[in-house]
Amino acid sequence: MTELPKTFDPADIESRWYAHWEEKGLFRPDRPDATPFTIVNPPPNVTGSLHIGHALDNTLQDIVIRYERLRGKDALWVVGTDHAGIATQMVVERQLNAKQQKRTDFTREQFVEKVWEWKEESGGTITRQLRRLGCSMDWANERFTMDEGFSKAVIKTFVELHKRGLLYRDKRLVNWDPHFRSAISDLEVETVETKGGFWRFRYPLADGVTLADGSDHIVVATTRPETMLADMAIAVHPDDERYRSVIGKEILQPITGRRFKIVADEHADPALGTGAVKITPGHDFNDFDVGKRAGFKAGEMLNMFDADANVVQTTDGLIPDRFLGLHRFKKDGVDGAREAVVAEMKALGFLVPHVTKNKEGEEVSADFEPRTIQTPFGDRSNVVIEPWLTDQWYVDAEKLAVAPMQAVREGAIEIVPKTWEKTFFNWMENIQPWCVSRQLWWGHQIPAWFDEDGNSYVAESEAEAQALAGNKKLTRDPDVLDTWFSSALWPFGTLGWPEQSEKLSRHYPNDLLISGFDILFFWDARMAMQGMEFMGQVPWKKLYLHGLVRAADGQKMSKSKGNVVDPLGLIDKFGADALRFFMAAMESQGRDVKMDEKRVEGYRNFATKLWNAARFLQSNGVTASTTHEAPHATLPVNRWIIAETVATVQAIDTAMTELRFDAAANAIYHFVWDQFCDWYIELTKGAMDDETKAVAGWAFDQILVMLHPFMPFITEELWHLTGKRANELIVAQWPQALAAVDTDAQAEIDWLIRLVSAIRTARTELNVPPGAKLPMVVRDAAEATQRRLDRQGVALARLGRVESLTFGEPPAGGAAQIVVDEATFILPLEGVIDIAAEKTRLAKALAAAEKERDGLGGRLSNPSFVEKAKPEAVVKAREDHAEKTAEAERLKAALERLG
Incomplete structure (x- = not known):
């Protein structure tokens, strides 16, 4: 076992572990007999770079796929990029312009060749950046919408839709971009x-x-x-x-x-x-x-x-x-x-x-x-769009929309949050013909040929079109297909369709799609249409729609406002784990995420807390657990942490089933920070016997597994630094919430935590010197409480700085009184603090807090202020009022304790 460094350095471990996972093929372990679980990534533009929206979308997907992989599933996360017709053509044309050249200086074939050259040299930026985020995608089978196999699927789809009367040519108005023509x-x-x-x-x-x-x-x-x-x-x-x-x-x-x-x-x-x-x-x-x-x-x-x-x-x-x-x-x-x-x-x-x-x-x-x-x-040309009457190819979206709507109504597709169903139906019921042709050179050229009279012949090859046209001279349609047409095939085109294969039948339909709500109609609905038309089944069983990442003040991020946040900059500063955990903790169904760098920093501190806990355990002889099941335990504190571990596993499992990423993240956060690091470690200091070492090692292992989907890098590092392992953490076994929960031990340690917390609060509020040890007198304690005090007396003395413990009436004079359940715990304070002066101080502070509380309450009860003030001013006033109300209650309780 390697000794842990004193400091946690995210940059050092992230690139090292990602390369290791990818080289060993651990993103797609060989599990042919396991239950399949499949998701596909919304393919980013090949011209793109990671923005904060990508960071949210892909973090959520990676949490799900790592969770399912740990649960033993044959977890497949299909990855690829979109050829991004206009965006890519624009990039390459800009390069040509810098050389005093333009697209029309070349033949179509020559220009497309230059685009492919650019793609090979510069088209991998976004995929490298997804790796930095920790995305455990199936890179060995990465797809591209212009790949030969995928292009075959696109052409077949066009031809089949035309044969079925669902695709036609028509003269209608379109959004025309005069810059790109x-x-x-x-x-x-x-x-x-x-x-x-x-x-x-x-x-x-x-x-x-x-x-x-x-x-x-x-x-x-x-x-x-x-x-x-x-x-x-x-x-x-x-x-x-x-x-x-x-x-x-x-x-x-x-x-x-x-x-x-x-x-x-x-x-x-x-x-x-x-x-x-x-x-x-x-x-x-x-x-x-x-x-x-x-x-x-x-x-x-x-x-x-x-x-x-x-x-x-x-x-x-x-x-x-x-x-x-x-x-x-x-x-x-x-x-x-x-x-x-x-x-x-x-x-x-x-x-x-x-x-x-x-x-x-x-x-x-x-x-x-x-x-x-x-x-x-x-959005790219920055010129005014002209509604323009022109001949284009259209898909009969109205007919294709019928099956997906029925699937949602019958529950074959579950939309989460359910509130989006109304929006989905409203758009689908009023859907317009889908214009799928674009006047570009880069993209899937439309498989249609025209004769000299303007008649069209749709076929998968020119030879087939010529056979349809007879001896007529044909010219191919120069237009290409809308990129959304090809990406609509993503759930099955990436699995090899139209070829029938075991992979296709095994992984279609997909289990889940995670998508921003802003592409519900442009991508999600169209995948549902094409999937049900060509596969006869829904493309995915569940559709999760997340919100946008907004600036801290709630505004939409834009370059013009100067409020865009670079996720790579946050990774450089705080580490990928901290950014990922922030995204998960802030992702509450139906709400946008407000960017808060302080919260990201806070989760970096959380990672450091975990690191220091591992160092403490290591210094006390705690090593990796040798069992997946909870060790046998007799001590209440160990039976308690086992029960809390099981409860956390159950909470995360429930949250992940419901796709409540915030609930899952908060469950593991509070267990690690509060129960394990703050209390279990404190309660076991100086008492690390063999049983406690075994339980501590087991509980910490469970923490690493449960936290891995959210913070993959630090957990993998600690997994190997804390003991010898048979396998990497990424392919470890998810905890089973099967251990018997000891409710008696839970109740006892919870009681101890409440008592120690109340003692510490009272000491702080009454200005008791930190080093002072106080006697404690217990009154009205039931027999069960007395037995608890016998068992937990040593811990209480150490954590609450209690010098002695007696039962009965306290001596005369000022004292702090604490009530926990039926018993009253009295801390005599004569000679420890100046009681009269402390009463005066508390009374003065209480009066000031009540004055501020009442002043703020008066403003908030004034309709004029609430209606006319800026919303942020009203929110601030409410927050201040709540803070002053709580402060007044604390001071009043402290004053009452002195008697």
């Missing part, structure tokens, strides 16, 4: 508040038609005046009396001269703006729906932008040539379509100015009303 998913759109405007314009009614008030025009309001070049209707509410007489009549767009109808649609809000809305179905999602209700087919809807968001001619040819080629916004100092449209409408007299009054009461006119606009931006 590609459709993007909702997840890649970030809504940002921007300064914008609300313009009002007159549109003249056609054919001499007037409103009921005699007006020959309708005023429309818009935040996007440039899109009027593609207007196709004006919508008014069917019950709006102002416009009811002109519904179905025609109106003119002044610049293009286009005639279109006034339609009735409840989308138009009479109370918003003028109540009349210009409808541009090719450039607004709401307008698209209004256009469909008005009878426009998607192919008839006007599109006025090209892929770069420059103005192009619409199919009716009515946009004046002077607008063609203009960018939608002002660019490089040159006015765009927005500025040109506003200027022309103003020159034609159709702009309705926004009139306000200045400080002097004079009317001031402006072209628009300033507004704060919720504007969609591409």
